[in-house]
Amino acid sequence: MQHHTGVNHPERPARVPAVIDGVRNSGYEILDAAPEEASETTLTLVHDPAYVRAIERFCATGGGALDPDTFAGPGSWEAALRSAASGPTAVSSLRAGQADLAFIAMRPPGHHAMPARAMGFCLFNNIAITARQLADEGHRVAIVDWDVHHGNSTQDVFYEDPRVLYISMHEFPAYPGTGWVHESGVGAGEGYTINVPWPTATAGDAYRWGFEALVVPVLGQYAPDWLLVSAGYDAHVADPLAGIRLVADDYQYMAGAIANTVSPGRTIVFLEGGYDLRALTESTTATLRGFAEGVVAPAPALPVRGSQADTAAAVTTEVRRYWDV
Numbered sequence: 252m253q254h255h256t257g258v259n260h261p262e263r264p265a266r267v268p269a270v271i272d273g274v275r276n277s278g279y280e281i282l283d284a285a286p287e288e289a290s291e292t293t294l295t296l297v298h299d300p301a302y303v304r305a306i307e308r309f310c311a312t313g314g315g316a317l318d319p320d321t322f323a324g325p326g327s328w329e330a331a332l333r334s335a336a337s338g339p340t341a342v343s344s345l346r347a348g349q350a351d352l353a354f355i356a357m358r359p360p361g362h363h364a365m366p367a368r369a370m371g372f373c374l375f376n377n378i379a380i381t382a383r384q385l386a387d388e389g390h391r392v393a394i395v396d397w398d399v400h401h402g403n404s405t406q407d408v409f410y411e412d413p414r415v416l417y418i419s420m421h422e423f424p425a426y427p428g429t430g431w432v433h434e435s436g437v438g439a440g441e442g443y444t445i446n447v448p449w450p451t452a453t454a455g456d457a458y459r460w461g462f463e464a465l466v467v468p469v470l471g472q473y474a475p476d477w478l479l480v481s482a483g484y485d486a487h488v489a490d491p492l493a494g495i496r497l498v499a500d501d502y503q504y505m506a507g508a509i510a511n512t513v514s515p516g517r518t519i520v521f522l523e524g525g526y527d528l529r530a531l532t533e534s535t536t537a538t539l540r541g542f543a544e545g546v547v548a549p550a551p552a553l554p555v556r557g558s559q560a561d562t563a564a565a566v567t568t569e570v571r572r573y574w575d576v
Contacts, residue, residue: 253326254358260322261492261526262358262372269528270356273535279543282350286340288332289380293339296383297376297408302367306331306374317369323359331359331374338381338479338519345516352542353519354535360523362402362481363427371400371427378479378521379408385477386414393475393512394418395466397458397505398483398523399493401430401446405481411440416473418466420458422486422495423448432565435573442573445469447566450558451494455501456551457559458486462508463550465566468576470512478509478518484525484534492526499530499537504548506541518542 252264274281294303309317310328317323323331334357341353361378363371382392382405394409396402396419406429409415421430436444447461470478484502486495510518520538525531541547570576 254330255324255326256322256372262360262524264358265528266525266531267356267358269531270522270535273532274354274356274539276532276536277539277543279539282344284340284344286333286336288329289336289339289375293380293384294335294375296387297366297379298364299367306369321369321372321374323369323374327359327374333357334359334361334377335375335380338377338521339384341519342381342385345519348516351515352539354539355519355521357522360483361521362396362398362405362523363400365404365407372524373404376404376408378481379405381519382409382415382479386412390414390476391474392416392477392479393470393473394479394481395470395509396420396481396483396523397486397502398481399486399490399495400426400483400524401448402481402523403427403429406430406434406444409440410436410444411438413439413443416443416445416469416475418445418447418469420447420449420461420466422451422453422493425451425493432562432569435569445566445570447562449495449562452496453559454496455498455504457563458497458501459504459550460552460563461566462505465570465576467508469570469574470509472574475513476517478513480506480509480518480520481523482520482538483523484531487525487527487530487534489527489530490525492524499533500547502534503537503541504546504550506538507544507546510542510545
């Protein structure tokens, strides 16, 4: 709540209470946990040491604009450290058997933060830090990113790493301009990046088809030990920053579709984007219900409308180079 981004900035403190309301409204038993501050060792799993020190100095001297979209102030350093530590804290809590799933209501978000550059409202890549820690421990990790914007940093960090499967479903063309079909990884990581770039105005039927036809089969073949979700809610139809047209039930469907990918206690959901407060609350509740109760309706047939059909065909062709879908 002390990470201030300026007047009228969409990534504002009120997002956190809205998400927590959504968690409470789910009706499940909730255990609260607060992370400590991440160490430099944790941050440098992904980020350059010089960049980490530069962000600390920037915040300590009053902060300001890191780029036209990304701001930080004196309270942002602690917020960023606790957000970066939240994934490792969740891992420890889940390993101790304290819960079946972890939902991290964090600011600032993370999936755009490059190893040496803040961007897209993000200072440190929280989900990538957790994935790198788990991969270094010998685990197979899958990241599913349904934020409306492509997670360019998460893709780049693991683009050559087969220990982490990255699947993103996002609006294209849109910020940050990455995430086309043929961005599939290189070297040992070839085939372990999957992008589903839907055109503006795509609705939930296409997303549900994508999960049924592509995401679930690939996850089943990859057989991850841990599932991490970049849960942005800016693909909601009410969101002011994007043009995808999902509703809360679509988030329940997507969560339910992947709920059994890993064992109980091995799924962590990281808040990313989402800027309409009511949509944040409703979509968070729907996500938890999806993981607990499954999907709400069957998936539709292959989308047949113009550019959606073209996207579906192009993604399917690309994914079939590496996976049985």
